[in-house]
Amino acid sequence: MTSDGPDRAGEVLAGPIVWAGIIATTSLLLLLLQGVLWLVIPALLGLILYYLLQPAVRRLVFSGLDHELAASLVAGVFFVAIAAALALVLPWAAAQATNWHMSLSRYLDGGVSLLERTLRLLESESGLLRNAHVAETVTARIDELTSGFVERHLPDVAMAVAAWLPSILLAPLLTYFFLRDGRRFARFLARAMPNAYFERTLKLLHEVNQTTRAYFVGLIQLTLVEGALLALGLVWIGLPGAMGLGFLVAVMAWVPYVGSAAGGLMLLMVAATDFPNTLWPTYAAGALFLAVRLLDDFVLMPLIIGRHLRLHPLVAILMLFAGGVIAGVAGLMLVLPVLGVVMVVGETLGRIVTDPRLRARHRHALRLRRRQAAMNLPRP
Amino acid sequence: MALFATLTQKELRVVRALQHERDYLAGEVVFDQGEEGQALYVMVSGRVAIGLVGSTPDASFTVVAELAPGDFFGEMALLDDAPRMAQARALEDCCLVAFFREDFMLLLETHPTIASKIAIQLARHMGQRLRAAGSRALLSRSALS
Structure with missing residues (x-):
């Protein structure tokens, strides 16, 4: 019994207060998660x-x-x-x-x-x-x-x-x-929500799932592309174990900055050791690493991950720095997926909290439930 | 339940794993006019009224249809995320089963036979409503002329 109709007033986009909440929650979560890394x-x-x-x-x-x-x-x-x-x-x-x-x-x-x-x-x-x-x-x-x-x-x-x-x-x-x-857990969460917020919760859970999937599937795709490019380049340079080395460096890039730098350094060291008499393979390996990193950071990452997470590049970079300061290497690794999920939850909660009609419906349902609970009770 | 009438027991088990059971008290709003639709509801028990609400604060609720167990409503939400055209309100305490749009989309991928059976039932239901609306329009036109 639905069709096109006028949209109800009250829906607002996430504003500065919601975004401040999102950033504060992400930082707090990183701080807390740092203590339970054995589980994270x-x-x-x-x-x-x-x-x-x-x-x-x-x-x-x-x-x-x-x-x-x-x-x-x-x-x-x-x-x-x-x-x-x-x-x-x-x-x-x-x-x-x-x-x-x-x-x-x-x-x-x-x-x-x-x-x-x-x-x-x-x-x-x-x-x-x-x-x-x-x-x-x-x-x-x-x-x-x-x-x-x-x-x-x-x-x-x-x-x-x-x-x-x-x-x-x-x-x-x-x-x-x-x-x-996984599905049973989502149903369990939805069951705990009041009727007024039920449909929004379903949508929220779906979006959280989409966001985490986008991040992790994107990360796997990115690793495969980056690993293949590095491996091909290293094969051309003539480095022994090029395939393994290329994919190892790509996996190390899961830790932003620190992992990438360590991977690049490792490439240079391997090239310098395996070609001690000439410098060009080492320089070529370095140039290849830089070219793949630039391609990754400025083309592949925004294309594969950024598009799905809907993160502004500046916010992503600033949060990466903040993640590193708050929780070190673990913070660098966790900050983007955590921010993506908190962003979806925060924006939805912001929309629910600022929707007076949903709140009114919930209050109305609570009144009805109180009245039903007190039914047939003798007056004091 | 008309929507799942053509499903086998095995297929019903698959659908049941995707459903959300919700209880509403008499007078409680199931969904609002103008709200973005996310789910279709199937009546298990009780009665639900579908109606239009005016834009003024003291606006009355004009009942368009009354639904009984086995009926379903909010079906357009499975097809698009357009705002709901009417309000659904529980007339008495009722139990509803909600079916989320994204779960229906997943069903299209994993169980296309079940999804197409549900889609055909939906199409039949909409066809009936379209015919009923056409007949009403014809009657009104002949009454006017």
Whole structure:
């Protein structure tokens, strides 16, 4: 019994107060989430896997399978495949541990040697740098810092990985329950809402789901495109292990700025170590990394993620800085998805709170329920 | 329920997993005229009136239709997000089942057979209303002439 008709007054767009609330809530959430990273990280991984596996579940449901059975089947097959891959890789990785230790030291030395060669090249061009003995001083300082670096930090890294392992193992469990009970959870939330706000809540839950899906699916697409571009470029340069290296650097870019910078540095170190006699592969790897990052930040990211999140680029950049200040590396990783979800919730709540008709309907329903509850009670 | 009359037991189980059951007290507004429609409602028990509300503060509620268990309303919300043309108000305590537009869209992707059965029932219902409105218009025109 609906059709076109006049829109009711009272609906307003999110204004400065709502936006101040959105930014404050995002900052507060980042501060709180920082304390429960053991749960946040597996939940994020679980969400990424959920959005990755959801199309397979839908396909199975489409072919006639029950939803719960489809979710169990997809999650089961995926995790058995991962477990089988780990069972194959882990013994090999343990056997290679000594080699890795040596490789890490070798690549670190390669990086230092690259810096020294570059500074010497600059010194040969500039009298000022030559007189200041820049190459000598910087190399000596870095040698001081990096001597025994791997030996000093490897045990800490191993301990950190061991401490995080139980938490990371939560991710498959969370993914399974997201796949199986995600819809049930949304219905449970909608049931808790008063009748007046019920339809808005349904829409809100749908939009939150769309926003998180847009972010994580966009992130996966972005990683695949960036990884493929880097891998192709590195294959052309002739770097050994180009495919793995390209995708590793793309995954590291999930942590804005810090991850990207570490990925770029890693590329330079690998190129400098594997081509010790010539500088052009290192410069080419650096140029390739910069070109892919620029393409990613200014073309792919706004195209794939920004469009879905409807975030103004300036707000996104400022919030990235704020996220880094509030919660460090975790803040950098979490700030955009958290902001996207808080933005949808905030804007909808802003519309509900500023809609006098919805509030009046809710008050009316409460009066009716109070009257019904007091019915047939004797007067005091 | 007329909307789901052609569904098999297995198909009904799929639809039931997407439904939201809501209870309304007599006098409570289910949805408002001019509000953006998000869901279709199927009557389980009680009575609901569909009516037009005037724009003045003391405007009366002009009942257009009264619905009983098995009937459904708000069906245009499944097709677009245009504002509701009328208000739905519970005449007595009632239980309704709501069916969200995005769930219907999901059904089109995952269970096209079920979605097309529901869509055909919706089309039949709208066809009946269109014919009834056409007959009323003809009667009014002949009365005028």
